[in-house]
Amino acid sequence: MIHYIITILSRFQTTKGRAILGYIISINKCSNEDLIVRVLTEKKIHTLYRFYGARHSTINLGYKIDFSIEEQPLHMNKLRNILHIGYSWLFDYKKLFIWQEFIKLLNVHLRDVEEVEETYFQVLDRSGKKFEKQNPKRVLIEEYINILENEGRLHSDFRCLSCEEKIEEDLTLTRSFYPAHKSCIYESTKYGKNKIEDLFSNKSTMLLNDKECDNLWNLILKGI
Ligand SMILES: [Zn+2]
Numbered sequence: 012m013i014h015y016i017i018t019i020l021s022r023f024q025t026t027k028g029r030a031i032l033g034y035i036i037s038i039n040k041c042s043n044e045d046l047i048v049r050v051l052t053e054k055k056i057h058t059l060y061r062f063y064g065a066r067h068s069t070i071n072l073g074y075k076i077d078f079s080i081e082e083q084p085l086h087m088n089k090l091r092n093i094l095h096i097g098y099s100w101l102f103d104y105k106k107l108f109i110w111q112e113f114i115k116l117l118n119v120h121l122r123d124v125e126e127v128e129e130t131y132f133q134v135l136d137r138s139g140k141k142f143e144k145q146n147p148k149r150v151l152i153e154e155y156i157n158i159l160e161n162e163g164r165l166h167s168d169f170r171c172l173s174c175e176e177k178i179e180e181d182l183t184l185t186r187s188f189y190p191a192h193k194s195c196i197y198e199s200t201k202y203g204k205n206k207i208e209d210l211f212s213n214k215s216t217m218l219l220n221d222k223e224c225d226n227l228w229n230l231i232l233k234g235i
Pocket residue numbers: 171172173174175176191192195
């Protein structure tokens with residue numbers, strides 16, 4: 012207990028910055044094993060410098076961390092006092108792989124952004140919790156709908172990307188889950204319209220089978 016209190020106190024004494032929660036969305040090595048790390052927090056993406064230190068805890072892509080920022084007037088701000096907030100599924104390499112794939116896509120999606128809406132942090136926070144018990148691809152497909160909706164990119168009017176006619180049947184989805192007629196864009200996968208309507212409106216993959224979820228996941232991998 013005393014050790015815990017000392018640890019907490021030292022966290023606040025060594026830097027001026029307060030503890031913040033965030034997700035590591037990219038790690039780039041630079042000289043001497045030092046790292047440049049992007050951390051997604053509720054309202055901002057911080058790009059921070061992490062000095063190499065043998066005693067430093069290891070960090071990994073997608074980790075949720077509690078950290079503080081040491082401000083540097085002339086250089087990049089430093090990432091300090093990292094505390095990894097672990098999920099039990101991190102030891103499941105298949106889940107970790109899917110998680111990191113999505114994190115990489117999110118990093119690319121938000122590459123030129125510094126100020127962000129809370130949606131992205133919330134999506135990761137909810138997904139991280141749901142990963143404990145649910146199928147990871149289904150979790151991220153459902154949460155991706157939240158991202159599309161929040162960005163005004165969810166095409167729930169079901170007009171075809173190619174011919175712009177209303178889609179009644181022969182429905183397929185393209186990148187960013189944009190609906191189209193299967194015959195208009197020569198796609199191989201057809202979905203029941205009720206299944207995609209349920210996905211778009213209830214953010215649920217319940218009506219979709221595993222093969223269909225794999226197809227949707229492959230669309231996400233093309234870029235979010
Ligand atoms: Zn069409």
